[in-house]
Amino acid sequence: MQKLIEVLNKAKEKDANFNRIFGSMCTVPHEMARKAYEMFIETNLGDYELFKGTKELEEKAIQWIAKLFHAPSSYAGLLTSGGTESNITALWIFKKLSGKNEVVLPKQAHFSFIKASSLLDLKLNVIECKYRMNASDVKKHISSSTSCVVAIAGNTPFGYVDEIEEIAEICSEENIFLHVDAAFGGFIIPFISNKLIDFRAKISSICVDAHKMGMACIPCGFLLLKEKKWLEEIRVRSRCTHTRFQASLLGTRPGAAAAGAYAVMHYLGYKGYETIAKKCMENTAYMIKLLDREGIKYVEPELNLIAIKTKNVGMMVDKLSKLNWYVGADEENGIIRIVIMPHVSKEMINKFVSDLKKVME
Template identity: 35%
Template sequence: MLENPNIAEALRILIEKYLKTPRHSNGSILGSMTTYPHRLAIYSYLLFIHTNSSDPVIFKEIGVMEGELIRDLNRFYGNKCSMQCGLTTSGGTESNILALLTALKSKSSGDRVVLAPDTIHVSVDKACDILGCRLVKIPTQNLPVDPSILEDYVKKYKPFAIIVTAGTTERGLIDPIKEVGELAEQYNIYLHVDAAYGGLIIPFLYKHGLLNDDVRFYTGVSSISIDFHKNGLTPIPSGILLFSDEKYVDTICYPAKYTLHGEYCGLLGTRPGASIAAMWSMWRFLGIDYYEKLALKMFNLSRYTYRRLLELNDLLVYEPILPIIVFRHRKIPYNILLEKLLNKGYYLYKAPSLRGLRIVIMPHVEKRHIDKFIQTLETIL
């Protein structure tokens, strides 16, 4: 590489910018679904930073890791399908776009209608916009979708795809996947489950009897998406899209004759192999036990946060289902409260459908962060 005398200056400026960037470790980032990656994930990422996972001929080990990861995750979510039943993505948005593209290519009928509860993530609106589909949203009043109402909508709108969520963005709701799967099977509709946020929490909380619903490949489920860059402690971008059947992957692979491998699968061309190395090593070496402990820690801390918020005057607090707590003040509009918290250096997100603010207990959040936050909130109120 060419020597460049400006590197030292570039580093100086970069460090200046880094020091102005909020860090997760001080507990000020309480609303975003991001976290600081695990050191094993960072090291794995850096080792394979030069790799392109769309080229499993040159970067063979990355191809092997991707296959093993997909196979292991499919088993974890109760799918017997082989190593080929899925692919890595840049995150929940790309997974939703790809799932819908797959649905379109395998089940589409004339009207291109997609059905979803109104609690779905905005990336589904985006996916429908890109793919020219009509998205019909079922009003839910921020509750899991009612399967009998969903069936009425199915009869009326004849969708080719249904999308439900395991861990909704604003409130952490889990739609009834098993029952919706039965409907999808009965009416021959593609069912995608968006578990971008909840996928690495729900199975563990369910196992411990803390939830009534699980996320699995129940009959009728065609695909499930999970994000490792949310609760899997890997660097951004790290998403996974799993399919119930190998035939679905084939619908989103395109010939790329000029390459050694000969085809590109998914939305991107060049894809980050480093993300695969990070997800693979976390799943393989820290694994299920680690994620289980983490899910329980986040859940317990969300219960603690809920109790602490309930102690404050004039707050309406929604009981957490997953480690997400929404609250609002009875007199102060949530946008104003958000602004006041921002001025104190706290980054919360909004839950507009509940006119409240959202705290997400991500892996980096500790009890001492919550205690300090409650103190600040008390002062503001």
């Protein structure tokens, strides 16, 4: 056993340390999440008849999220493995409900929609837009083949929020489903902005990842649907579990993720998340001040994500990784992505900007 532990420790040593990671939308999970996760490590929500207590925690975690996003009483929620599964599931349901196979979405949509399109045989009608998708463009792209529109609350390259309230009005008028991908923005926008990204706007579904700013353990995301009955579209009879029906993409699902999310949500509460969100925004503003001082160009951030402009993304990322800094590379947009997650401190920012300046010279 001791030998194996040594092997595990050696493997861990090769992993990047979060105090050098600037390009990830994940962070170090909260201690409370970690503790709960360990307690429920063996539980399977794919067979929740066996794990009734864990199922209750999942339901309570979903209720917490539903309250945050002002879900109507008709809602249904799913705990998923993250944004990818949530996005695929939403598009799967809307394809079945609409009987149509075209999805309107912005160029900055996450690549999980490419996976969804391949799996579900969907045609992606991509809207060209620089930073965010606006409502008038959506109107022009909707057709009789449109199954649903996808709007992003905190897009992956820039952290920008699409015109969700206005897009929701259009989708409602046209009787088309609107899925909001708040995988990244879901745990920050409600705490720092008045923008309506939730069910108070006329949206059909929303996904949010607790394993990003929610401080839960990987894998943990949520999908909320406006109508519980929509889940019937993906409900199947299970013949090998004690639980007779499943309505989720995954079969076996980690109860530990639900316990972790439940615990950290109730430990931190809305106030605790607000404090974390504000700290991330304060650190984002701090980094911007340093970048300005050094004359480094960036796209004005809306959330805790800074897109630094550069002509040579590959070379910059290579040079930074030689210095042990890990940033996001986005050649298509000519940017390196810096995500100011909860693990990022001012001290880390000082060291990073000093090295960034050197590699940019």
